[in-house]
Amino acid sequence: MQKNSRRTLADGTHISDLINLETREVAMRTLSDPELYELEMERIFAKTWVFLGHETEIPKSGDFMVRDLGSDSVLVTRDKDGINVSLNVCPHRGMKISTLDCGNTQAHVCIYHGWAFKANGDFIGAPVEKESMHGKLLTKEQLGLKKARVAIYGGLIFATWNIDGPSFDEFLGDAKWYFDTLWCRTDKGMEVLGPPQRFTIRANWKTACEQSASDGFHVLTLHRWLSEVGPYRKPGSEGGGGDLTPEMYGSEVYTAHAHTMRCIELDRKIRRLTGKDPSELSVKEKLEALPPPGVTQEMIPELLRNLSEDQLKVITWRPPQVGNFFPNGLFEFVYIPTPDGVVGVMALHAYVPKGPDKLEFVNWILAEKDTPPELKATMLRLGVQLLGTSGMVEQDDSDTWPHQTIAAKGAVSKHITLKYQAMYETGKPEGWPGPGDVGDGFTKDDTQWRWWQYWHELMTAES
């Protein structure tokens, strides 16, 4: 009985029946159902590792920021031992402990009854110590804030409530080999260029997140303006005006836990910049012709030292440019043509669930710590112009997701299906040295389908 109810919704629908694993279809109802949303908060956001921010946001001991781990507010703090993540809720009477966005303090004191906690969540005490406000039934050790497990990876902060679950490295799986080429390529690593932009979209979190799992096709139509005006316009040599098709070729990687990425081919750009056939250039020559976003000529020896030969082959051929970390993170390491040459933009997003019909879009803009200040400023301005709140690219996305969410409520439309039936048929590209499942050529749906497969796995798991 227990098992049955775990897998069945109140109206008798089996969660498994929402996804057709054979025909690669997902019932549209999934995009706004309140009951599924509650289950997702428990079975996905309280189970997997979730991206919360970057350690350079809280550089000093005592620094803290308030973030969302799924549907729960958490305190992300730094003390002398490192980064801590604790539930931002007082164990006394449930008041939110910090109502601020960020700050610096040695003790987090609840304004309601004055219970105080260390940065690591340990209970310090309640007012009027000798009168023992917290009673004698529980020890101070038992009265700390609920603590999450924390992993720092390339400066990125991840946390999970799944204390005994898989390690962060297990969770990343094959994606780590590729992510290392982004987060772990330079000696000093990355930094945020400021706090994140935040804005609300009246859409289910999955509309944004299934797209973040490397939807290539939508770029052709939803972001078509890119090819129609300004420095992004495609000259004739790149496939004719108004055509973004050349950007759709490359490799797409999808891994067991639904971390995916689009590795877009650089050959055309390198050929244009050098006038040479890329196959005749060494890795070093290619890096020098077109350094990755945020990387300068001076930093190229660091890349050559920190990455393996195979990783270097991938980042000079088809580097990961956009992709996701399951469940709700997205990265962009993109090469943007400007009148002054190619400029890289580095951004991270979290799509924070705020109820079945609402999400908060959080956008961080980053650079390497060693990126020169002038280039950082250029990358930041370009990032603001294209991505996030006012981003000319992403405003088209944020205007689309609400319609899907509304449509998912229609008595008829909630039963139609989302389709992920464009499939890779040829396997890994020849000579591809990286792990995971890899598709070759024009973009397909396999990455997004993997996202739903893992959603299905977590939502129907025994425990």
Add this chain to the structure above:
Amino acid sequence: MLQNLLEPTPLPPSVRANRLAIGSPEYNEILDFLYDEAEMLDNLRLAEWGELLTQDLEYNAPLRHTRSTAQFDQTYIRTVQHLHESYGSMLMRVKRITDTKSAWGEDPPSRVKRMVSNVRVYKTDKADEFKVESYLLVTRSRFDFDYFDLIPCVRYDILRRVEGSLKLARREILLDQVVIGTPNLGIIL
């Protein structure tokens, strides 16, 4: 160093002695400018609006943070911002709407009202420049949605007289919301 590159040029102070009286001819002229600008933007006359901008335009919308009263000055963030624009990038935003067939985030366009109030005008050290403070309440209606997105803010402008006409040389928009309550800032504030 990076901070220096990102910070906008400091605005001249709002000195009471430099304030233009409400109803004075120059005040009225500036009020006309703001009302006409609002009408222009509400009615999608974006190319025309682009002609009101000076080539050294600085156009910013800082992030906001919820901080304690004692740290009120730290509630404005001018590193990463919601808008961080120059003349060129602002015209690019205009062209995306006017020169393409695929600016879906604003096509079909929102129905927008820009309600300008609390206008105060200050003379500056430069005879041809005025500092203008105004409140702006934007209502935005999209599709058949039964709600309005509200975007309340204060604007600090520098208006410059160029060959007899007023132009916008500088605008800083201080939004009230930490988490912006509209799906994008695809409209001009």
